[in-house]
């Protein structure tokens with residue numbers, strides 16, 4: 001980069017468990033050692049701790065599997081010292097927050113928070129142990145051998161401080177995580193023979209509403225009814241049990257995905273603000289591997305197709321991919337929806 005004045009990129013690809021994330025970290029550590037001078041390098045390295053807590057999880061293949069793609073752009077001064085960085089993330093696996101295969105875990109941060117939060121945090125967040133929450137206990141895997149979640153939580157707090165996420169923002173982050181957990185404990189009762197529901201009045205409902213800053217009736221309306229416009233009139237309809245469970249899970253996934261984007265924004269703010277912007281950069285791309293499922297050819301086709309198209313995405317920035325869960329066969333795998341590109345969309349639809 002310094003010799004030729006040309007920016008460099010390192011693309012790390014491979015299937016899940018191949019070692020992409022570890023390799024990316026080693027590459028970052030190497031660049032930080034070469035270009036370290038003003039403390040910025042330790043900020044850049046600490047971003048890994050935060051992003052792994054929020055974006056990595058135990059899967060059947062890898063105890064620390066990245067469930068998102070990451071592009072980190074490290075900026076250097078004329079003399080080759082790190083002077084800033086920018087992170088872009090892609091394709092967070094949202095469905096993991098509400099559902100996953102047995103023996104796998106949700107995102108590390110939930111277990112870290114439940115086992116490592118201080119008594120004061122626990123009180124403010126109305127927090128219980130991980131095995132109290134349906135979203136966490138459903139896959140019958142709360143711990144990872146050799147991993148101390150409480151210790152990791154303490155490292156996470158240190159990293160959040162180093163990256164200059166304020167105490168107030170840290171509390172907001174933890175509150176929203178607690179909301180997600182309490183949402184999973186909200187249940188519904190069927191009240192008629194058309195399967196319409198009302199929300200059970202339990203502590204999940206009360207705590208989620210309190211942490212969200214809304215009233216219980218407001219949350220009840222949001223989770224159990226929908227508004228339909230008929231002419232000039234708004235008609236409120238009760239949801240069926242399936243619809244209400246979907247609405248609850250969609251809210252949990254959406255909060256988590258926004259939280260993830262928000263923390264990346266905060267990190268970028270901290271790594272970029274007031275620092276010297278240069279044109280010299282080395283980028284490291286770490287994109288997670290799609291697992292291979294041998295159920296049928298169509299799934300394999302989608303996985304291959306997605307991988308191929310992902311490469312093009314990063315090369316040409318032509319279209320946007322959005323991860324969606326593939327619901328109707330009960331398998332929790334990542335299908336891919338192509339957006340903003342008629343070509344890809346029509347090919348994808350044809351395959352369906």
Ligand SMILES: Nc1ncnc2c1ncn2[C@@H]1O[C@H](COP(=O)(O)OP(=O)(O)OP(=O)(O)O)[C@@H](O)[C@H]1O
Nearest residue numbers: 015016017018019020021022062064065066288289
């Ligand atoms: N260089 C290395 N030295 C020691 N162990 C490693 C190294 N690279 C990988 N491993 C081991 O392999 C495991 C999986 O590596 P890693 O998480 O980097 O895979 P990955 O390709 O990023 O997987 P995924 O796509 O699921 O995120 C690590 O947790 C670690 O135990």
